[in-house]
Amino acid sequence: MDTLIQFSFVVAAALFIYGLKQLGSPATARRGNLISSTGMLIAIVSALVDQGIVEYQFILIGIALGSIVGVAAARLVQMTSMPEMVALFNGFGGMASLLVGWAALSPAAGTFNLVTIVLSILIGGLTFTGSLVAYGKLSETISSAAVMFTGQQVVNSLIVLSILASAFMFCLQPTDPQWLYLVVGLSLLFGIMAVIPIGGADMPVVISLLNSYSGLAACAAGFAVDNNILIVAGSLVGASGIILTQIMCKAMNRSLANVLFSGFGSAQAQGGEVEGEVKPITVEDAYYVLEAATNVAFIPGYGMAVAQAQHVVKELAELLEQNGAEVNFGIHPVAGRMPGHMNVLLAEADVPYDQLLEMDEINPRIETVDVAIVIGANDVVNPAAREMESSPIYGMPVINVDHARTVFVLKRSMASGFAGIENPLFYKDNTRMLFGDAKESIGGLVREFGS
Amino acid sequence: MIPPEVFLTFILMLSVFLGFELISKVPATLHTPLMSGANAISGITLVGAIGLAGTGNHDLSNWLGAAAVGLATINVVGGYLVTDRMLAMFKKKEN
Numbered sequence: 385m386d387t388l389i390q391f392s393f394v395v396a397a398a399l400f401i402y403g404l405k406q407l408g409s410p411a412t413a414r415r416g417n418l419i420s421s422t423g424m425l426i427a428i429v430s431a432l433v434d435q436g437i438v439e440y441q442f443i444l445i446g447i448a449l450g451s452i453v454g455v456a457a458a459r460l461v462q463m464t465s466m467p468e469m470v471a472l473f474n475g476f477g478g479m480a481s482l483l484v485g486w487a488a489l490s491p492a493a494g495t496f497n498l499v500t501i502v503l504s505i506l507i508g509g510l511t512f513t514g515s516l517v518a519y520g521k522l523s524e525t526i527s528s529a530a531v532m533f534t535g536q537q538v539v540n541s542l543i544v545l546s547i548l549a550s551a552f553m554f555c556l557q558p559t560d561p562q563w564l565y566l567v568v569g570l571s572l573l574f575g576i577m578a579v580i581p582i583g584g585a586d587m588p589v590v591i592s593l594l595n596s597y598s599g600l601a602a603c604a605a606g607f608a609v610d611n612n613i614l615i616v617a618g619s620l621v622g623a624s625g626i627i628l629t630q631i632m633c634k635a636m637n638r639s640l641a642n643v644l645f646s647g648f649g650s651a652q653a654q655g656g657e658v659e660g661e662v663k664p665i666t667v668e669d670a671y672y673v674l675e676a677a678t679n680v681a682f683i684p685g686y687g688m689a690v691a692q693a694q695h696v697v698k699e700l701a702e703l704l705e706q707n708g709a710e711v712n713f714g715i716h717p718v719a720g721r722m723p724g725h726m727n728v729l730l731a732e733a734d735v736p737y738d739q740l741l742e743m744d745e746i747n748p749r750i751e752t753v754d755v756a757i758v759i760g761a762n763d764v765v766n767p768a769a770r771e772m773e774s775s776p777i778y779g780m781p782v783i784n785v786d787h788a789r790t791v792f793v794l795k796r797s798m799a800s801g802f803a804g805i806e807n808p809l810f811y812k813d814n815t816r817m818l819f820g821d822a823k824e825s826i827g828g829l830v831r832e833f834g835s
Numbered sequence: 836m837i838p839p840e841v842f843l844t845f846i847l848m849l850s851v852f853l854g855f856e857l858i859s860k861v862p863a864t865l866h867t868p869l870m871s872g873a874n875a876i877s878g879i880t881l882v883g884a885i886g887l888a889g890t891g892n893h894d895l896s897n898w899l900g901a902a903a904v905g906l907a908t909i910n911v912v913g914g915y916l917v918t919d920r921m922l923a924m925f926k927k928k929e930n
Contacts, residue, residue, distance in 0.1 A: 400876055401853065407869055408860045414922040417872050421915040424879070428911075431882040437889030442901035446888060450908025457909070458916035466867060466921075473874045473914055476906045480880040483903035487887040487896040496840045595870055598877045607843055609883040615843055616850045617879035623854025624873045628866060717863060724866030728921055736928035742863050 385435060392430040393613040399423025400617055404624075410737045427613050463732045464689045467722040471518040471591055474598045478511025481601035482568070488608040491559065498558055500607035502551045502567060508601040509571030510578060515594050517579040518587065522721055528584030536581060537645070543574050582644065585763065587721045589632045589643045596625020628723050635717035635743075637769075637780040660811030662798065665818055667825060670792055671832035673816075677754035677790075679710045681746060683783055684726045685719045687760015687794075693823040697759065698733040700826050703833040712739055714746035714756075714783050716764035743783055756788035758809075759822050760795075766807045777805055791815045794822045868921045875914025881907035 400423045406416025432443070461469045485504030493501065520526035547570045554563035582590050599621025606614025633640050665673075674680065682701065688694060701711045713735065719726045727740050750756070758765050768775035769782045785791050786809055793815060809815055818825050837845075861869050884907055887900025 401857065404854075404857045404872075405860075407865060407872065408857075408862070410862070410864060410922075410925045411927065413865055413868060413925065414919065417868070417915065417918045417922055420872060420876060424875070424911055424915070427879065427882050428885070431885040434886060434889075436886055439889050439891035442888045442897065443885055443904055446884075446901050446904030447908050450905040450910075451912045454909045454912030454914075455916060458913045458920060461917060463921070466871070466917075469913075469917065470867075470871050470874060473871070473910050474877075477874065477877045477880065477910045480878070480884060480903040480907040480910065483899045483906070484880055484883045484887060487899035487903065488883075489896070591870070595873060595877075599873065602877045602880045603847065605880050605883050609886065610839065610843070611883050611886075612843070612846055614879050614883050615846050617876050619847055619850035620854040620857070621873045621877040623851050624858040624869065627855060627858045628870065631863075631866075715863070722867060723870060724863060724868070727864040728867045728924070731921070731924040731926070734924075734926065737864050737925050738928050740864055 385433075389430045389434055390612070392426055393611075396423040396427035396430070396613055397616045399426065400620060404620065427617075463729055464692060465523070466728060467587065467591060467720070467725060468519050468522040470722060471515050471522055471594065474591070474594045475512045475515030475519065477598035478508040478515060478594075478601050480508070481598070481605040482508030482512060482571075484508075484605040485608045486564070486568070488605070489558065489564070493558060495555060497608065498555045500604055502554060504601055504604035504608050505564075505567055506547065506551065506571045507597055507604055509568060510575035511594055511597040511601055513572045513575030514579045514590075514597070515575075517576055518590050518594060521579075521584055522587055528587075530583035531580040536577075540574075540577050543570060543577060546570055547574060578644070581646075584721070585718075586636075586643050588718050588723055588725075589629055589636070589640070591722045592625050592628035592632055593640075594625070596622050596629060599623075599625055632718055632723060635781060637777070660808075662810050663816055665792065665816035667818065667828035667832065670816070670818055671829055673790060673792075674704065674709075674755055674829065675707065675833075677704070677709050679752055679754045680704050681712045681714050681741075681750070681753045681756045681785075681788065683714045683716075683719075683756060683758045683761050683765055683785055684730070685716075685759065685761025685764060686721060686725075687762075687796075687822055689720060689725065689729055689760070691760060691822040693759060693826055694729045694733040694735075696823055696826045696830060698730070698735050699830050700833070701735065701739075703830060707833070709754075712741050712746065714741050714743065714750075714785075716743050716761070716783055719761055719764050743781060747784055750784050750787045753788040755790045755792060756785040758785055758791060758793045759826070762795075762807055763805060765809055766805065767812070768805065768808050771808065775805060785809065786812050786814070789814065792818050794818045794820075794825050796821065864925070865922075868918050868925075871914055871921065872918040875911055875918060878907045878910030878914060881911055 403420025550566040603618030884903035
């Protein structure tokens, strides 16, 4: 029986791997997710029929409660709130691993086992509180600004040293519960301290990293309870999170260390002075320009999500296509608050995925674009990243909208972007500012086309 | 006979490399569903938690395991469902 269970874990692992492979293309991704969930079902059923289990009521209560919460959350969440939800789920995963690591502690545990228990508690704990802080920042329950104070690095270093010391003592004296409590408490504290200095615009990196940690925590828990499938699945997730973290850091031209420790966006931007005049445009005039355009590109940013403008953007895109224009969407890797955030919102609005172009696809053809419409994006289209060496974002790859023939920037007011950096794009000769709520401005354009 | 620690570490090493290979092929368009799908997979902790919640010992370890079952189930159920909901929205252009 035990061998059979172990073999079914092998099947489950194969299904996870195949499912992830199918995620490589939008056409097969949904089936991939189904395959992966089948693997999960097999693994859970195998765990349930294990002979070591003598009592089912707690398991069933846990599964029932967890399912209710999970189904409700998955059904009710708005696509714009997806980053918050993923952050929260990461946290639950981390906490589960912490609890499993803790529960796996037995008087018979050897040193290797103790080390893996400490690791699952440590990674799980910091994932849990780190994710809660990330959730708070993303949902704006707490301020999304970076929290910095003098001596922060010193305090954090002390916490890390204390964690190491108490983890070491725990491995020496596993029967003494105080070291264990200390490791748990310090890990939870460290999660908070690690995420508070990170500003809202850097959240894509943080969520990716916490995603990776939740996998690594499951992996450590797998070592603690001596279970292969936890190790395989956990490390797949860990690898996935690390790759996304790398992509996000590269898209911001910053190192992971810089994102984690610098409190970017908290200091007021120095930048350089930007000279020139801002040229506003009315909805009516914008309509005349768009009517004559044969190639239009939308560049969405977080502001589109905030204004919930994706549906009306899709409407405008359709009208432009009926008018004979080619319409594309240029999506920067760090647009929005998590990797791929904009793509999901536009998919929700029924924009076909072949119209969603990555930065490297849109940039070579941006010169043929008649009108680039920037909706609620700022830093990801900032030409200062190319032109101004003094700019904090100098060197970051951006979508070169200023190379399009005309640029419309939809913006509430002249306030600077999330990172607080001046944007010379607004002062370029070919830029026109369409001030106001993005949803209303686009809605106005849609009405103009209708009349 | 390979010692179990070495065996488990071996599996870890192979899975990490496999994970890198698999995930680097996922296009940027699908990064959000990838993340929530990966999140659901990290709910695999549930499998470990089930064993601890069903020992019938009614000790601390038992309660911790039961709580872990609840949390990990949220991850698994919520993660897969929301990923499916998102992926259902991705459509190709009809001609």
